[in-house]
Amino acid sequence: MKHIGILGASGSVGMQGLDIIREHAESFKLVSFAVGQSVDVAQAIIDEFNPEICCVQNEADIANLNLDGKQTKVVFGDKGLLEVASYEKNDILLNSILGSVGLRPTLHAIDQGIDIALANKETLVVAGEIVMQRAKEKGVNILPVDSEHSAIFQCLNGEDSKNIEKLIITASGGSFRDLSREQLKDVTLEDALNHPNWSMGKKITIDSATMMNKGLEVIEAKWLFELPIERIETILHKQSIIHSMVEFNDTSVIAQLGTPDMRMPILYAFSYPDRMPRNAERLNLADVATLDFKAMDLERYKCLALAYRAIEVGGTLPVVMNAVNEVAVDMFLNGKISFLDIETLIEREMDAHDVIQDPDLDTILAVDADYKSRNYEV
Numbered sequence: 001m002k003h004i005g006i007l008g009a010s011g012s013v014g015m016q017g018l019d020i021i022r023e024h025a026e027s028f029k030l031v032s033f034a035v036g037q038s039v040d041v042a043q044a045i046i047d048e049f050n051p052e053i054c055c056v057q058n059e060a061d062i063a064n065l066n067l068d069g070k071q072t073k074v075v076f077g078d079k080g081l082l083e084v085a086s087y088e089k090n091d092i093l094l095n096s097i098l099g100s101v102g103l104r105p106t107l108h109a110i111d112q113g114i115d116i117a118l119a120n121k122e123t124l125v126v127a128g129e130i131v132m133q134r135a136k137e138k139g140v141n142i143l144p145v146d147s148e149h150s151a152i153f154q155c156l157n158g159e160d161s162k163n164i165e166k167l168i169i170t171a172s173g174g175s176f177r178d179l180s181r182e183q184l185k186d187v188t189l190e191d192a193l194n195h196p197n198w199s200m201g202k203k204i205t206i207d208s209a210t211m212m213n214k215g216l217e218v219i220e221a222k223w224l225f226e227l228p229i230e231r232i233e234t235i236l237h238k239q240s241i242i243h244s245m246v247e248f249n250d251t252s253v254i255a256q257l258g259t260p261d262m263r264m265p266i267l268y269a270f271s272y273p274d275r276m277p278r279n280a281e282r283l284n285l286a287d288v289a290t291l292d293f294k295a296m297d298l299e300r301y302k303c304l305a306l307a308y309r310a311i312e313v314g315g316t317l318p319v320v321m322n323a324v325n326e327v328a329v330d331m332f333l334n335g336k337i338s339f340l341d342i343e344t345l346i347e348r349e350m351d352a353h354d355v356i357q358d359p360d361l362d363t364i365l366a367v368d369a370d371y372k373s374r375n376y377e378v
């Protein structure tokens, strides 16, 4: 029996993690979880899974939980979040919190020797070097949950990393893949939230439309697989059937395929190094019929170009890029800026930032907090 902890349990990935625990109740048990303000979801999780510890964001929400006859300890706030992340009975922590706020809990869990099923890509974007170093020191596995990184992880099974030529990360193109830059000027929030292939949370759906999601994934891949950024490519593949590929030095290319369903990478992270059966829709390539590919266009998808620039420069530049992106996406979701303003704001702040090289954790957290607290105007 593997004991699972979930941060961000009420979010899209968190809920799908609960699906996997439900499907494999003989192998996995939820022992700890955290939500933000979704107290109703927290109650439902407590009722169904009877976990040992739960964290809610606000202390006042604890009174709204019915814990009659339950053994679940309830904690709250940032401190509670760390308590859940590093809960001693966690064998694996699924970190599906949104944004760079996921960094501290990841490090806390690593320090306790808990394997991380990582869906929170911002953790590696802002502090990849520190996180991977710490994981190595503690002998902790960082198991990717992002579909692209899970694909690469699976393609690399049994391979020697010295034989990797390059990683090829596929991108569906998001909700606006068929629009020109000119047409992007007038797109609405509703259009942006309508992703063609994947069912995901709002932030990542917007990140997919701007292609920043692919930018974050390229940076995440650099740290996870320890490769120079020049050897991490992206390609447009609108069906989202090939989740990513690895090319080797002998010209062989290995790809991982499947239906677009986040529960598969979550299950693989939970069951690794084993696999477990799933009763789910299976890939039927005859039905799919065609797999399309198209070269990535960095002029069209400016946010991806910004991400490559951020990681090439390094230091605190990816931190700034990520922080401003988080704020800008939030402003777009709240109708305060237009879709194209997102990239404009990110580029402007990156241009103006004095990069600090080799930042320590405190510097990273300070820069992150600084850029998230600013008032941006377009």
Ligand code: MG
Residues within 6 Å of the ligand: 146, 147, 148, 217
């Ligand atoms: Mg992905």
